[in-house]
Amino acid sequence: MHKTVDIDVGKDILGRNRELARKNHTFLVEKGIRSFDFVGSIGSGKTLLIEGIIELLKEKGLRAGVIAGDVAGEEDYMRFREHGVPVVNVNTGKECHLDAHLVEHALDEMNLDDLDVLFVENVGNLVCPGDFPLGTDVRAVVVSVTEGDDMIKKHPVIFALSDVIVINKIDLAEAMEVDPKVLQNDAHALGTKAVVVQTDAKHGKGITELMDVLQI
Amino acid sequence: MHEFSVMSDVMEALKEESLKHSFKGVKEVVLEVGVLTFLAHEQLRFSYKVLSEGTVFDGSELSIEDRPAMIRCESCGYEGEGGFRDEPGFHRVMPTFSCPKCDEPTSVVSGNECIIRRIVADVEE
Numbered sequence: 001m002h003k004t005v006d007i008d009v010g011k012d013i014l015g016r017n018r019e020l021a022r023k024n025h026t027f028l029v030e031k032g033i034r035s036f037d038f039v040g041s042i043g044s045g046k047t048l049l050i051e052g053i054i055e056l057l058k059e060k061g062l063r064a065g066v067i068a069g070d071v072a073g074e075e076d077y078m079r080f081r082e083h084g085v086p087v088v089n090v091n092t093g094k095e096c097h098l099d100a101h102l103v104e105h106a107l108d109e110m111n112l113d114d115l116d117v118l119f120v121e122n123v124g125n126l127v128c129p130g131d132f133p134l135g136t137d138v139r140a141v142v143v144s145v146t147e148g149d150d151m152i153k154k155h156p157v158i159f160a161l162s163d164v165i166v167i168n169k170i171d172l173a174e175a176m177e178v179d180p181k182v183l184q185n186d187a188h189a190l191g192t193k194a195v196v197v198q199t200d201a202k203h204g205k206g207i208t209e210l211m212d213v214l215q216i
Numbered sequence: 217m218h219e220f221s222v223m224s225d226v227m228e229a230l231k232e233e234s235l236k237h238s239f240k241g242v243k244e245v246v247l248e249v250g251v252l253t254f255l256a257h258e259q260l261r262f263s264y265k266v267l268s269e270g271t272v273f274d275g276s277e278l279s280i281e282d283r284p285a286m287i288r289c290e291s292c293g294y295e296g297e298g299g300f301r302d303e304p305g306f307h308r309v310m311p312t313f314s315c316p317k318c319d320e321p322t323s324v325v326s327g328n329e330c331i332i333r334r335i336v337a338d339v340e341e
Contacts, residue, residue: 001341002240009233009332013225014253096217127254128217131328157252160313161324191314193321 017132020100024107024135028118034216035118037134039158040142041151042124045168047076048201049142050119053211054083062116062216067106069098069123076121086110097128100135117216126155138214144169145178152186160190164197164213171200219255222330223263227273229332234272239337242276246334250283252327272337285327289315298324 012018028035038046047068054064065086068076077089088106090098103120112118120136122129133139141162143151146169152159159165165187167180180198187196195213199206230245245264249255257280264278285298294317313322 002338003341004243005237005337005339007233007237007335007337009229009335011229011332013222013229013330013332015329015331016225095221125217130252130254131218131222157254161252161328189312191312191319191321193323 014131017100020104021133021135024100024103025137027107028112028135028137031112031115033112033115033118034214035120035136035138036214037120037122037129037136037139038142039122039126039129039139039162040124040166041126041144041147044124044142044144044147045199045201046121046124046142047079049166049168049199049207049210050121051079051083052201052204052207053119053214053216054080054085056207056211057117057216063114064117064119065110065112065115067098067103067110067118067120069102069121071096071123086115092123095128096123096125097132098122098134099132103134126151126158130158130161138163140164140166140214142166142168143183145173145176145180145183148176149178149180149182152183152190156190159187159194160192162192162194164210165194166210167196167198168201170198171203171205217254219259220263220267222255223260223267226264226330226332227267227271230273230335231271233332233335234337237337237339239272239335239339241338242273242335243338244277244279244334244336245273245332246279246281246336248281248283248329248331248333250285250327250329252285252324253330255330281333283327283329283331285313286325287313287315287322288325289318289320289322291315291320292318294318294322295325298322298327 066080069090080087139162197210287298
């Protein structure tokens with residue numbers, strides 16, 4: 001004879017990633033490393049922003065490392081290597097985001113002893129990384145004016161879940177007929193604590209301000 | 217976009233439960249999905265159908281319930297549901313996380329989970 005049972009499971013499937021993220025965070029804090037996860041669309045300027053910060057950190061005598069996440073290829077990895085910093089390339093193959101597990105493995109591969117700062121460049125995507133915190137101190141989301149003035153309206157949740165919102169490529173705002181203020185206002189309309197910074201990574205503008213916000 | 221891989225993890229956990237309780241048949245699985253996740257319900261259902269084929273979960277119903285976004289305001293101490301606002305300029309109803317009491321920015325406490333809440337199944341008496 002069979003009987004029907006109603007079992008309360010209460011298991012959070014995304015919770016496993018969050019647990020690993022907490023573990024990564026504790027590990028990085030114990031190492032004295034400040035860490036940043038950069039998310040944003042493909043081509044929003046994440047790599048160039050991180051490159052700009054790395055160079056300014058050198059002037060301060062601070063050493064950065066990078067975990068470069070992409071679906072495929074070594075393009076960003078090679079660019080970071082040119083700056084003489086430790087880099088681990090993570091190709092997700094098919095996945096549309098990095099997760100805490102992949103970052104944990106990347107941390108295993110990196111010599112963290114001399115590092116002050118760690119950047120994780122996520123896969124270019126404004127959707128999926130939202131479900132997968134990595135355990136960094138700060139998540140920064142980059143949006144460029146070349147994507148139009150409606151990206152925050154189209155992807156409110158990832159912006160709402162980020163600590164810093166970077167509006168990049170403001171040098172192209174006029175040519176694109178995009179008013180960065182629209183993005184700025186949309187960011188504030190979310191009502192989170194996210195700090196908004198405008199940058200022109202190509203010409204190194206706003207990088208110092210961004211570093212102030214990131215407290216590095 | 218990552219519904220299939222998340223559902224693969226759900227199926228693994230469901231199979232563990234099935235082994236633990238020796239399910240003879242499964243009627244229903246209830247998932248609670250946070251409104252701040254990027255998991256589309258339709259794609260979750262499709263993934264469930266595909267991944268449950270040939271298992272004891274084959275043919276069972278997958279019920280998906282929303283979990284609200286909860287926020288905490290450090291300025292006034294409010295803790296409760298975050299708001300959604302249907303702004304004319306926005307393409308969809310957008311989340312707003314300002315405190316409903318004092319309008320200050322808040323922190324998101326929950327709403328980003330994917331919880332296996334219940335399994336209704338037949339077991340040997």
